[in-house]
Amino acid sequence: MNICRDTPLLIASRRGFLDIVKELIRQGADVNAVNNHNVSSLCLSALMGHEPVVMCLLEANPDLSIAESTSNRTALHFAAMGGNESIFAALLQHGAKDSPDAEGKFALKDFV
Numbered sequence: 261m262n263i264c265r266d267t268p269l270l271i272a273s274r275r276g277f278l279d280i281v282k283e284l285i286r287q288g289a290d291v292n293a294v295n296n297h298n299v300s301s302l303c304l305s306a307l308m309g310h311e312p313v314v315m316c317l318l319e320a321n322p323d324l325s326i327a328e329s330t331s332n333r334t335a336l337h338f339a340a341m342g343g344n345e346s347i348f349a350a351l352l353q354h355g356a357k358d359s360p361d362a363e364g365k366f367a368l369k370d371f372v
Contacts, residue, residue, distance in 0.1 A: 265295045265296045267293045269284045269290070269293060269301050270294075270300075270301050272284060273301035273305040273310070273313050273317065274301075274304040275310075276305070276308060276310035278313050281316050291320040291322040292323045292326060294326060297328055298328055298329035300322065300323075300326045300335065301322070303326065303334065303335045303338045304338075305317060306335040306339040306342065307342045308342065309343075309344045309347065311344070311346055311350075314335075314339075318350060318351075318354050324351065324355060324357070327359075331361050331362050332361045332362040333361045333362075334356065334359065336367040337367045339351055340368070
């Protein structure tokens with residue numbers, strides 16, 4: 261864990277290291293762990309457009325409502341901001357809700 265409280269899973273997810281993400285989950289890594297900004301592995305991989313990592317994380321049933329502490333943005337917001345339509349669709353299919361961020365913006369309406 262580093263100064264931002266990034267766990268190995270957070271780091272691997274942000275960088276798109278699918279094999280490492282799979283192994284960390286297999287070994288019991290917490291898919292809902294967040295860093296000091298309350299950002300999860302799912303949020304980071306969605307923002308970076310790492311679709312295989314997102315799909316792997318979704319198989320582990322993460323909390324889709326985890327929101328970044330300042331902006332109140334969820335993985336759905338981050339996917340929309342990154343222009344990742346397939347990730348956005350996958351998150352919706354897995355039950356992600358489009359809630360407003362801290363500025364009252366919705367992922368579907370304001371970022372897509």
